[in-house]
Amino acid sequence: MSVLRFLLNGPLRRRIRLLQAKLELLTGRIEQLEQAFAATSFPDAGTVERMNATAGQCITVETQEHSLHGILVNMHQDSLELMDEQGQHVVVPAARILLIRQ
Structure with a gap:
């Protein structure tokens, strides 16, 4: 258990936080792209x-x-x-x- 705890508190936990931040960034970008697409689609x-x-x-x-x-x-x-x-x-x-x- 101590090895698992070490992994979760160490590099793996940082990696998970980094992936969560990237996911939030991508979600924001998708929302921006959807809004831009809606603005350029019908009716112009x-x-x-x-x-x-x-x-x-x-x-x-x-x-x-x-x-x-x-x-x-x-x-x-x-x-x-x-x-x-x-x-x-x-x-x-x-x-x-x-x-x-x-």
Whole structure:
């Protein structure tokens, strides 16, 4: 037991602390990269401008699961708001949008 205690208190313990610090650093970097990726993905500034110009017009939004047709009510930073054929407001998350057609 004393050898095990020595290893845990000595070089092995330092190695574990070093690995924990590296893991925390990598976790922080991953979070930064995810935020940077989110900022550069849909919708970019040009898309927001074009979509705001089509507000009030009929568009079709394609997601992997659905094809939604309706009037563009508003373009948010992370979603589109449509009014469908039944007059209901539908919010489509930008991350799910594959294609937008007029």
